[in-house]
Amino acid sequence: MSDSNSDSNSEPSFFTKHEFAIRRLHSLTGIVPLGLYMCVHLTTNASLLGSVEIFQRAVFLIHSPGPLLPLIEWGGIFLPLLFHAGLGIWIAKTGRSNSSQYQFTSNKRYTWQRWTGFIALVYLFLHVMHLHGGIHAEGWMNAIYKVGFGQFSPYNAGSSLVDAMNLGYGIIWPAIYLVGVLACVYHFINGLWTAGITWGLWISPQAQARATKVCVALGVVLTVISLAAWAGAVFPSKDDVAKMRAIEDRMYEAGVVSGTVLENEHKRDLRGRAAAEESVDASDGEQASTGTTEPAS
Amino acid sequence: MIALDPAANRPQFINVRVKRQDGPGQEPYWQLFKIDYEPELNVISVLQRIAALSKTSDGKKVTPVVWDCGCLEEVCGACTMQINGRVRQSCSALVDQLLKDNADEIVLEPMSKFPVLRDLMVDRRRLFKALEKVKAWVPVDSYYNMGPGERQLRATQEQNYPLSQCMSCGCCVDACPQYNKIELERKKDETEEEFKKREEKAWDKAFVGPHAISQAMLFNNHPTGKSIAGERLDALTAPGGIQACGNAQNCVAVCPKEIPLTTSIARAGRATTIHTIKKWFEK
Ligand code: HEM
Ligand code: HEM
Ligand code: SF4
Ligand code: SF4
Ligand code: FES
Numbered sequence: 126m127s128d129s130n131s132d133s134n135s136e137p138s139f140f141t142k143h144e145f146a147i148r149r150l151h152s153l154t155g156i157v158p159l160g161l162y163m164c165v166h167l168t169t170n171a172s173l174l175g176s177v178e179i180f181q182r183a184v185f186l187i188h189s190p191g192p193l194l195p196l197i198e199w200g201g202i203f204l205p206l207l208f209h210a211g212l213g214i215w216i217a218k219t220g221r222s223n224s225s226q227y228q229f230t231s232n233k234r235y236t237w238q239r240w241t242g243f244i245a246l247v248y249l250f251l252h253v254m255h256l257h258g259g260i261h262a263e264g265w266m267n268a269i270y271k272v273g274f275g276q277f278s279p280y281n282a283g284s285s286l287v288d289a290m291n292l293g294y295g296i297i298w299p300a301i302y303l304v305g306v307l308a309c310v311y312h313f314i315n316g317l318w319t320a321g322i323t324w325g326l327w328i329s330p331q332a333q334a335r336a337t338k339v340c341v342a343l344g345v346v347l348t349v350i351s352l353a354a355w356a357g358a359v360f361p362s363k364d365d366v367a368k369m370r371a372i373e374d375r376m377y378e379a380g381v382v383s384g385t386v387l388e389n390e391h392k393r394d395l396r397g398r399a400a401a402e403e404s405v406d407a408s409d410g411e412q413a414s415t416g417t418t419e420p421a422s
Numbered sequence: 423m424i425a426l427d428p429a430a431n432r433p434q435f436i437n438v439r440v441k442r443q444d445g446p447g448q449e450p451y452w453q454l455f456k457i458d459y460e461p462e463l464n465v466i467s468v469l470q471r472i473a474a475l476s477k478t479s480d481g482k483k484v485t486p487v488v489w490d491c492g493c494l495e496e497v498c499g500a501c502t503m504q505i506n507g508r509v510r511q512s513c514s515a516l517v518d519q520l521l522k523d524n525a526d527e528i529v530l531e532p533m534s535k536f537p538v539l540r541d542l543m544v545d546r547r548r549l550f551k552a553l554e555k556v557k558a559w560v561p562v563d564s565y566y567n568m569g570p571g572e573r574q575l576r577a578t579q580e581q582n583y584p585l586s587q588c589m590s591c592g593c594c595v596d597a598c599p600q601y602n603k604i605e606l607e608r609k610k611d612e613t614e615e616e617f618k619k620r621e622e623k624a625w626d627k628a629f630v631g632p633h634a635i636s637q638a639m640l641f642n643n644h645p646t647g648k649s650i651a652g653e654r655l656d657a658l659t660a661p662g663g664i665q666a667c668g669n670a671q672n673c674v675a676v677c678p679k680e681i682p683l684t685t686s687i688a689r690a691g692r693a694t695t696i697h698t699i700k701k702w703f704e705k
Contacts, residue, residue: 144665221602235670322669322684322687325688
């Protein structure tokens with residue numbers, strides 16, 4: 126080995142030289158910020174099952190940094206996600222799964238970690254485009270809104286989310302979300318376990334067995350939360366949407382008056398706003414705000 | 423054992439399917455052999471019968487199947503191959519046991535991660551080179567009398583003994599999805615020396631493998647061996663180091679010596695992280 130350093134013709138690349146540190150960063154980003162964000166995010170979304178108000182309050186809170194929000198989103202979520210995903214694909218390509226030859230549980234988990242990472246990539250791209258739109262530029266948002274993307278209006282959080290889920294016969298998006306969210310949960314929980322090996326947190330087989338129990342328990346809890354988030358977005362009917370929108374509009378207006386919500390008409394639902402304007406003219410506000418949907422029988 | 427086996431249940435013949443290859447880089451092909459059943463055979467004795475026969479099941483005369491072995495008691499690792507799709511030692515693979523799992527045939531293939539020299543014989547030099555990379559030894563140069571060694575705590579001994587049983591067989595790396603086969607061909611204008619160097623460079627960049635990680639932990643936990651602990655951790659964080667492990671844990675599942683490789687990998691994961699952070703602040 127001592128003579129092999131005489132080779133100077135091909136310097137290893139920056140990536141090769143620092144692969145250890147970069148892979149540690151990959152593992153770290155999987156837990157914070159991404160894993161942590163996912164837990165908070167899913168819990169927030171699950172709160173819609175509680176009530177429209179709780180969810181809307183949470184979204185007002187998330188949106189309270191106002192113009193700083195894109196910075197937080199990009200620095201805290203999108204960039205780490207792009208890094209983790211890009212490197213994740215590369216890592217997945219460095220291995221050759223052999224779980225059909227060696228059918229050990231941990232080997233299947235290894236293979237699934239790669240598959241769920243891949244599913245997460247596709248899902249998160251669709252998901253962010255579907256609701257968030259990626260960048261807040263108005264022209265862009267209006268353009269993608271027409272093709273069914275960028276559907277989420279933070280100041281009409283619950284109603285626009287439910288509406289967005291109903292696009293495409295009300296089955297396509299719920300199906301994508303169900304697969305996507307479960308894949309993400311598996312990927313995070315299994316990743317948490319393997320990260321314990323990566324960082325040497327659980328060393329002895331006994332400690333590893335305990336870690337398995339903790340991770341399974343966490344996984345069960347997170348699965349329930351994620352299904353609640355899914356149900357909260359999928360189950361409400363069209364009638365419910367109208368009622369939700371009325372509540373959200375009331376909260377927005379009161380929030381602006383009291384100064385707890387930053388005034389921003391762009392963050393309201395276009396349809397909701399149209400309905401709200403109508404309701405000013407019409408004598409029966411209740412009737413007008415349900416104008417876009419079938420009146421309740 | 424024989425008494426327990428009802429004679430009627432014993433097969434007359436044993437079918438053995440062997441993946442053969444005439445030389446490095448050549449196309450592998452399959453041959454089926456049929457030998458008379460005898461009780462208490464192991465795969466080595468099956469291969470001896472096949473060599474004596476040198477005839478396939480349909481009577482074609484063929485060259486004897488080539489394989490390697492040494493100790494015949496599962497301590498040298500030379501006889502490692504894939505038996506019914508699972509990598510293991512052929513000397514300790516008992517035929518009666520194999521037939522219980524699959525009565526139709528026994529399938530023998532060379533290890534999948536090393537270049538085949540011929541038939542079931544492979545070139546495992548990369549495995550040993552990895553041990554050199556992580557300096558899997560106790561550094562004593564015998565210039566000075568270093569006096570009696572430090573006493574080892576019983577707990578340390580108990581931790582180290584299982585790791586010291588590694589026989590460098592390569593089962594762990596053969597089953598590892600992150601350990602990929604490297605097979606280079608000597609170029610026309612290349613000397614033997616140059617080729618060897620190119621080979622070693624390729625090995626050096628690729629994953630060292632769980633056995634080497636475990637041995638590094640063994641010697642880092644040794645009273646004298648730990649004097650170069652930092653160098654071993656440097657090797658484990660260099661290209662091809664521990665970061666290439668993807669936590670599939672096949673290594674620990676197939677190791678014939680039941681070495682707690684995942685424990686070694688986790689321990690190395692902790693040690694390399696701390697080592698790297700320390701080094702970064704000391705720069
Ligand atoms: C978007 C696409 C994604 C891809 C392609 C991807 C891919 C991967 C791959 C291949 C690994 C295995 C790394 C290794 O064995 O060293 C991994 C690990 C991990 N991922 Fe992801 N991932 C993605 C998204 C996510 C998300 C959204 C989260 C968090 C919720 C996450 C959390 C983790 C964690 C915690 C690990 C474990 C790291 C370790 O074992 O040290 N990943 N990812
Ligand atoms: C049923 C499950 C889910 C629902 C109902 C849901 C809902 C939402 C909503 C309403 C938004 C828009 C936020 C905004 O534009 O301000 C959003 C954005 C986002 N979601 Fe989800 N989500 C779900 C699952 C997930 C999962 C599993 C992940 C994985 C980590 C994820 C990652 C993201 C990201 C990265 C964004 C954009 C970032 C941001 O808004 O700052 N979501 N989601
Ligand atoms: S760790 Fe086990 S499988 Fe790997 S070389 Fe050593 S004895 Fe063989
Ligand atoms: S745990 Fe690491 S070294 Fe062991 S088989 Fe899996 S990837 Fe290979
Ligand atoms: S011949 Fe030595 S291990 Fe089988």
